[in-house]
Structure formats: structure tokens, C-alpha cells
Amino acid sequence: MSDQEDDIILSELNDEDLVAQMFDDLYDGLKDEIEEGVNLLLARDWTPYRVLTEALVGGMTIVGHDFRDGILFVPEVLLAANAMKGGMAILKPLLIATGAPRVGKMVIGTVKGDIHDIGKNLVGMMMEGAGFEVVDLGINNSVDAYLEAIEREGPDILGMSALLTTTMPYMKVVIDTLIEKGIRDDYTVLVGGAPLNEEFGKAIGADAYCRDAAVAVETAKEFMARKHNRMAANV
Amino acid sequence: MSSSSSNPLQIMLSKRDWVLADGATGTNLFNMGLSSGDAPELWNKTAPEKIRALYKGSVDAGSDLFLTNSFGGNRSRLKLHAAENRAAELSRISAEIGREVADTSGRNVIVAGCVGPTGEIMEPMGPLSYSIAVEIFHEQAEGLKAGGADVAWVETISFGDEYRAAAEAFALANMPWVGTMSFDTAGRTMMGITAPEMVKLLAKIPNKPLAFGANCGVGASDLLRTVLGFSSTNTKLPIVAKGNAGIPKYHDGHIHYDGTPELMATYAVLARDCGATIVGGCCGTTPDHLRAMRTALEKYEPHERPSLETIKTALGEFSSESDGTDGNAPIRKRQNRRRRIT
Numbered sequence: 001m002s003d004q005e006d007d008i009i010l011s012e013l014n015d016e017d018l019v020a021q022m023f024d025d026l027y028d029g030l031k032d033e034i035e036e037g038v039n040l041l042l043a044r045d046w047t048p049y050r051v052l053t054e055a056l057v058g059g060m061t062i063v064g065h066d067f068r069d070g071i072l073f074v075p076e077v078l079l080a081a082n083a084m085k086g087g088m089a090i091l092k093p094l095l096i097a098t099g100a101p102r103v104g105k106m107v108i109g110t111v112k113g114d115i116h117d118i119g120k121n122l123v124g125m126m127m128e129g130a131g132f133e134v135v136d137l138g139i140n141n142s143v144d145a146y147l148e149a150i151e152r153e154g155p156d157i158l159g160m161s162a163l164l165t166t167t168m169p170y171m172k173v174v175i176d177t178l179i180e181k182g183i184r185d186d187y188t189v190l191v192g193g194a195p196l197n198e199e200f201g202k203a204i205g206a207d208a209y210c211r212d213a214a215v216a217v218e219t220a221k222e223f224m225a226r227k228h229n230r231m232a233a234n235v
Numbered sequence: 236m237s238s239s240s241s242n243p244l245q246i247m248l249s250k251r252d253w254v255l256a257d258g259a260t261g262t263n264l265f266n267m268g269l270s271s272g273d274a275p276e277l278w279n280k281t282a283p284e285k286i287r288a289l290y291k292g293s294v295d296a297g298s299d300l301f302l303t304n305s306f307g308g309n310r311s312r313l314k315l316h317a318a319e320n321r322a323a324e325l326s327r328i329s330a331e332i333g334r335e336v337a338d339t340s341g342r343n344v345i346v347a348g349c350v351g352p353t354g355e356i357m358e359p360m361g362p363l364s365y366s367i368a369v370e371i372f373h374e375q376a377e378g379l380k381a382g383g384a385d386v387a388w389v390e391t392i393s394f395g396d397e398y399r400a401a402a403e404a405f406a407l408a409n410m411p412w413v414g415t416m417s418f419d420t421a422g423r424t425m426m427g428i429t430a431p432e433m434v435k436l437l438a439k440i441p442n443k444p445l446a447f448g449a450n451c452g453v454g455a456s457d458l459l460r461t462v463l464g465f466s467s468t469n470t471k472l473p474i475v476a477k478g479n480a481g482i483p484k485y486h487d488g489h490i491h492y493d494g495t496p497e498l499m500a501t502y503a504v505l506a507r508d509c510g511a512t513i514v515g516g517c518c519g520t521t522p523d524h525l526r527a528m529r530t531a532l533e534k535y536e537p538h539e540r541p542s543l544e545t546i547k548t549a550l551g552e553f554s555s556e557s558d559g560t561d562g563n564a565p566i567r568k569r570q571n572r573r574r575r576i577t
Contacts, residue, residue, distance in 0.1 A: 062567075069565045070555060073420060073427025075394075078360040113270065115315045118356065118425075139315070165483045165490035165518075166265050194419065195483045195490070203485055 019055050026059035029079025031086040038087040048091045049100035060129035068214035081125035104224045107149045108159035109137030111170040116163035126213040143177045162193040172204035188223040242411045243385045244345050256515025257293035257301035274316040276308040279328040290336040296522035297529030303329035306351035309375045323378035330382025347388035348379030372404030387412040390450045393424035395436050406442040415450040418461045422558020429559040430464025448475025451517040455502040456550040466510030476511035480519035492519025496527035503528040508538045
């Protein structure tokens with residue numbers, strides 16, 4: 001700990017500087033400082049939803065952009081997500097209690113035959129970091145497991161991950177089943193994983209291929225905005 | 236095997252200008268009917284004839300060295316198949332079959348005991364401690380050694396501590412070793428390590444590998460950019476280049492790698508020019524590719540160190556503009572406030 005660090009007293013910062021400092025602290029993965037910042041803002045009568053969207057999601061957006069751009073890599077993102085989690089643990093019960101609006105909900109899982117989960121976990125963490133509610137189905141998910149989960153959870157988004165060239169075609173099986181059941185258009189389907197590409201995403205009928213966790217978050221937000229616009233237009 | 240100077244790979248490296256390694260394990264086993272998601276290592280016990288055929292495919296195509304079918308043969312990966320107690324056994328058998336294929340090949344062929352990543356994220360970002368990682372690798376290394384592997388060969392590593400843990404495990408097993416990382420994220424490993432940073436990491440390891448390098452990652456072009464990054468440090472250690480046969484493409488429900496044998500032959504020659512000594516393939520590389528690579532390497536005449544432009548023209552585009560070593564990697568300009576001390 002340097003002298004310079006000791007100079008910063010979070011409680012002495014005004015709201016604007018505190019939020020800017022929280023962006024930096026998220027970037028640096030400082031969990032204790034994030035928890036302190038969240039509590040300070042709440043004590044200053046910020047609503048839990050405002051703390052989430054302006055301080056935490058704002059900070060994680062920077063982390064996401066730098067991950068996408070090859071400035072930050074997985075270790076830094078994991079530490080940032082961990083700091084974010086600290087803040088979220090404080091906010092979650094308050095968000096529910098105050099009936100805060102939902103950013104969106106995602107069901108995510110690695111497809112059948114595939115047991116890889118680092119990439120999927122990263123997407124889950126970044127989505128939570130962006131304020132989404134995430135239901136993680138884990139690895140090796142069959143069509144039935146996906147169907148059951150989306151029926152139970154009613155998500156906006158279904159995310160599928162595969163790391164093997166031999167398991168990625170299974171994504172098409174899931175999408176084809178959704179089409180068969182007539183519920184394909186009820187969900188935004190995002191796919192990702194090391195061997196995939198955009199061409200593949202299109203070929204199997206996904207809404208989008210997401211190159212990495214940061215792109216997944218941006219794409220998810222975009223589709224949620226479209227959904228809201230559509231709903232508004234239909235009213 | 237107490238002294239690395241008497242190790243067969245060490246001897247081969249002292250006598251030869253280049254060594255042809257093998258191609259893919261996973262993608263070739265899938266072609267033999269392995270179902271996705273199944274542990275290939277279980278076949279060591281239940282379908283040894285297929286593993287023998289896999290090894291023989293490489294050896295008959297001209298490989299001087301092949302990796303055993305034990306990439307996921309550590310306790311941590313096998314746990315996902317409820318076979319966590321079989322790490323040593325399955326690794327041993329993978330090497331025993333390899334020994335048999337190498338010893339009946341009629342020429343000098345090295346059996347490299349393959350060790351893949353644990354699949355866990357290490358502390359402080361994840362749950363896996365350094366000491367447990369060493370234990371996991373050590374257990375597997377002892378199995379490979381008992382089966383007669385000439386060297387331990389760890390690959391597809393992305394995190395420095397995991398690489399160091401494997402090295403320490405090989406020291407405990409008293410095995411000479413080779414270790415490669417996978418540079419798949421903007422020219423770096425998933426954890427952000429650049430090629431020169433990997434060379435720096437080697438300096439911190441007491442039991443030096445016989446060779447180090449890169450495997451898998453994105454396409455053949457990216458892999459050679461990484462090899463250039465290694466050789467630019469003037470390291471004295473032999474460099475391994477084990478790149479994928481192109482990029483996976485999806486056609487009519489099936490995946491195939493778009494790299495032709497001709498492309499991989501060009502890649503092999505360029506790999507030598509970039510400074511690699513041990514050249515092989517990774518995903519998508521079949522015996523046909525290896526034969527073309529062997530022929531090309533036998534006819535090899537040194538050229539000057541290729542430029543990135545030359546590599547791009549010969550093998551295709553890079554996946555990112557910078558690999559973090561040219562000073563052109565993107566950075567964030569930050570306000571001069573508190574920073575985490577690392």
C-alpha cells in the first residue's frame with residue numbers, strides 16, 4: 001500500500017468523484033473499496049437501482065470494453081467481477097425490496113457433450129456485472145435441460161456455449177427444437193465459444209454470435225433495448 | 236532418466252536441426268468415432284487399438300515425436316467423467332502404448348507424455364492453489380513416467396503459475412520436460428501473457444525445459460507471430476511450434492479445419508525460418524498434413540526471418556492487429572488516482 005493510496009478517503013469525495021473512484025476501484029478489482037463505496041452512496045440516499053446502474057454497471061462497462069479491446073485479460077476481469085459481486089451482495093436484497101426494474105434475465109449453459117465452462121462463467125459474471133439476472137445451467141446441457149430451464153425461468157435471453165468443434169453443432173439442435181415448438185421468437189439466442197464464428201451463428205439460426213464476454217454483454221443490451229422498443233410500439 | 240543430457244529428446248535435439256512433432260489428438264480421435272464430451276483418455280483402456288492407430292498415424296507419416304493420449308488425464312479433468320482416481324493409471328497406459336509404437340517403429344521416435352491444463356482457474360482469481368496444482372500434475376507425471384514416456388510435455392497452458400506448477404511437478408517426478416502455452420487472445424494467452432513474457436517466466440523456473448513454445452491458439456499465422464516473439468528475445472532454448480491446421484469451418488453439420496496439407500507444409504518451413512526447432516501441428520492436423528510437412532522440412536533451406544507481412548501472405552490474416560509486443564497494443568489512459576499494487 002503506497003502513501004498515495006492512503007490519501008484517498010472515499011467518504012470525503014463528493015458523489016461524482018466517488019463514482020469515478022469506484023470505476024477505478026472496480027477496474028483494479030478492489031472489493032473492500034467497492035463495498036464501502038456502495039454503502040456510502042446508499043447512505044447518501046441513492047436508490048439501490050441508481051447505485052447499480054451508475055456506479056457498478058458503469059464501471060464494469062469500462063472493464064468490458066477494455067477486455068474486448070485486448071487491454072485487460074481474464075485475470076483482471078475476474079478480479080473486477082469479484083469486486084462487483086461484493087457490491088451486488090449488498091444491493092441484491094435492496095433491489096428486490098424496492099421493486100427495481102429488471103435489466104434482463106439470461107439462462108446460460110454449455111451444450112451437451114461439452115464440459116468446458118471458463119468462457120461461459122466469464123459471460124455469466126460479466127452479464128451480472130451489467131445488471132442482468134443470470135441462471136447458470138452449468139455444463140453438458142441437453143435440449144430438455146434448456147427447455148425446462150427457459151420454461152421455469154422465463155428468461156429474455158438464452159445463451160449457449162461450446163468449446164469443441166464436435167459439440168458446437170448441438171446448438172443447432174436446440175434452436176431447431178425451439179422452432180419446432182413455436183417458441184423460438186420468444187427468446188434472444190446468443191451463442192459463443194472459442195471455435196465459433198459469426199458465420200456459424202448465422203448458419204444455425206442464432207440471433208448473434210458473441211466473440212467474448214464483453215461482446216455478449218453489449219449484444220444482450222442491444223437486444224433488450226430492441227425488445228423494449230418493440231413492446232412500447234405494440235402498446 | 237536422472238540426467239537430461241542422456242534423455243532421448245536431448246540427444247535428438249543435439250543431432251538434428253529440426254524435429255517433426257505430431258498433429259492433433261482430439262480431432263483425429265473424433266474422426267475415429269470418439270463422441271464429443273467423452274474423455275479420450277478412457278480409450279487408453281477400452282480401445283487401445285484406436286490409440287495405437289492414432290500414434291502409428293503420426294509415426295508412419297514421419298513424426299519424430301508424438302504426444303500421448305493423456306491431455307485430459309489429470310485428476311481435475313477426469314473428475315468431470317467420474318474418473319478422478321484414474322489419472323495415474325490412464326496416463327501410464329497412454330505412455331505404454333506409445334512406448335510400444337515407438338519401439339517397433341524401426342527408427343528413433345520420442346514418446347512425449349502429454350499433460351494438459353487442470354481446467355481450473357488458479358488463486359487469487361480462482362479456487363485452485365499452487366500446491367494442489369503441483370500435486371495434480373505430479374500424480375499424472377508419475378503415471379506417464381511409469382508407462383515409459385521419454386519426456387513430460389505440458390501444453391495449452393495460459394497462466395504463468397500453472398506452467399510453473401507443472402515444471403515443479405516434473406522436477407518432483409525427476410522428468411525432463413517440454414512446455415507450451417496457447418496464445419489465443421489478441422496474440423496473448425487467455426491470461427494475457429505475451430510471447431516475450433513467457434520467455435521471462437522461464438528464467439524463474441529452476442528446472443529448465445528441454446524446449447518451450449506455443450501450441451493451438453488461433454490459426455497458423457498467429458502461431459508463427461508468437462514464435463517470432465520468442466526468438467526475438469534471443470533465447471537459447473529450442474522453440475516448439477505446434478499450430479492448428481487453419482481455422483474451424485462449419486459445413487452441413489460438420490466441422491473441419493480449413494488448412495490444407497500444402498498450407499501446413501508452408502507453415503512448417505516458415506516456422507523454421509521464424510526460429511522453431513520442433514515443428515508440429517495441433518487441432519485439425521492429420522497424417523496427410525504431417526507427410527506434407529515432413530517432405531517440406533526435408534527439403535528445407537534457410538531463408539531470412541520472415542516479416543509479419545510474409546506470414547500473412549503465405550498463411551492468412553492474423554486474428555488481431557497487435558500481439559502486445561510491438562508497442563502498438565491498445566492501452567487505457569487512466570486518471571492518476573489509486574491503483575492496485577501488483
